[in-house]
Amino acid sequence: MTTEPITDRLSDPTEKRESGRQKIDWAREHMPICAALREEFEETQPLAGERLGMAMHVEATTAVLTETLAAAGAEVAITGCNPLSTHDDVSAALDAQETITSYAERGVDDEEYYNAIEAVISHEPTITVDDGMDMVAAIHEDHPELIDSIRGGCEETTTGVHRLRAMDADDALDYPVFAVNDTPMKRLFDNVHGTGESSLAAIAMTTNLSWAGKTVVVAGYGFCGRGVAKKAAGQNAQVIVTEVDPRRALEAHMEGYDVMSMDEAAAEGDVFITTTGDRDVITHDHFQSMQDGVLLANAGHFDVEIDLDALADLAESTREARPGVREYELDNGNRLNVLAEGRLVNLAALIALGHPVEVMDQSFGVQAVSVRELGDQTYEPGVHDVPDELDREIAEIKLDAEGREIDELTEAQTDYMGSWDHGT
Ligand code: RBV
Secondary structure (H helix, E strand, C coil), rough: CCCCCCCCCCHHHHHHHHHHHHHHHHHHHHHHHHHHHHHHHHHHHCCCCCCEEECCCCCHHHHHHHHHHCCCCCCEECCCCCCCCCCCCHHHHCCCCCCCCCCCCCCHHHHHHHHHHHHHCCCCCCCECCCCHHHHHHHHCCHHHHHHCEEEECCHHHHHHHHHHHHHHHHCCCCCEEHHHCHHHHHHHHHHHHHHHEEEEEEHHHCCCCCCCEEEEECCCHHHHHHHHHHHHHHEEEEEEECCHHHHHHHHHCCCCCCCCHHHHHHCEEEHHHHHHHCEEEEHHHHHHHCCEEEEECCCCCCCCCHHHHHHHHHHEEEEEEECEEEEEEECCCCCEEEEHHCCCHCCCCCCCCCHHHHHHHHHHHHHHHHHHHHHCCCCCCEECCHHHHHHHHHHHHHHHHHCCCCCCCCCHHHCCCCCCCCC
16 A cells, blocks of 8 residues: 655645744754754765665654754655654645655554654665664665665664664665664763653643652663653653663662552652653553552553553453543552553654653754764664764754853863873
8 A cells, every 4th residue: 555645635735834844944943953063064964865764753842853854955755753742734844845845644553653754764864864774774674675776774762772772683674774762962962861851841831730749750770860860750740760770770769769569659649750761661560559539641662561452451441541541440449540542652642742842852853863874974873872973963053052161171181181191
């Protein structure tokens, strides 16, 4: 089955295009890094002749990245990386651009989701940009004949990088991919502040409930979990952290959070937010010990962290308690509320805007220079760290845009840091 571009599937493409364009313009105003790179790319055309295949959350900031890459001379085809995160109006505004085709639509089923990825692949990309690795996987499984002409790819998120490293360890990754997620400019800002702010904002907007006085259980204390815990504490919630790694658990403890197993935390929490990237974090027995009225939300890339099948089996009845909130009533009378169908709440909730714009400017700045690098240099197949000078370049552009000066090392300081023959 072929998937048509979004414009051909909308009843009101002109209206959608206009509201999408308004969202993109607002984001663009607040993305000085992408603006600076766009200026450079318009002049130097580093992607002339390249075809980009992208699978990302198609909302306003992603559109700014997409247009930045198109301005660099590339032909771009794009679709979503989650069935619920696309903004149809933004998708339509992108599709209206001459060198961009967008297949992304919100609310697609599994088959339509993968058909749209196929449609992007039918453009025979020379560079891929993924968030979660679904495009790299589809190319390797179903279109290996394209691999020879692919210069490389970029991966946006923790889960995608995990999958790619597993693939690489199995010698199954046949083209180079940059682990954009693992750069300081991504991880220390997007994962921590972006996930923290946007997950809490999406939960608050979906429920209209307060954080103050609540007990919030954060599952996983990686970069995302740290952000969620910090922001929840900042909103006057009591925070409990669950972990499987002893050092991360200790770190959370030393930050002042309560650390306990999920078995214990299940009975304590009012709100549960999963950020582990792994499956089966909240399961059958946990649901049974939870209090009436709890909220369950996932901030990890895939919807595997909260075992919704087990919850559905346990439930006597289920209903939509309010838009975007599914209530499951258990036989003990307790009602558990799942947000956004257990999909990543900051992007898949009914009012979901994704990470704040400034944070995405940084992540997408790293994406843009990583794609530029792939257009310019040849890399061996496998997962690659983004060259550190590219990450620094993005930090420098951002500092410049904020009007912040920093110090420079003197020659004596540089020599000192590089020497070993000085002591007490
Ligand atoms: N993310 N994108 C957005 N476009 O608004 N918000 C978050 C957006 C990315 C983020 O970088 C994270 O790594 C990934 O989504 C998880 O799928």
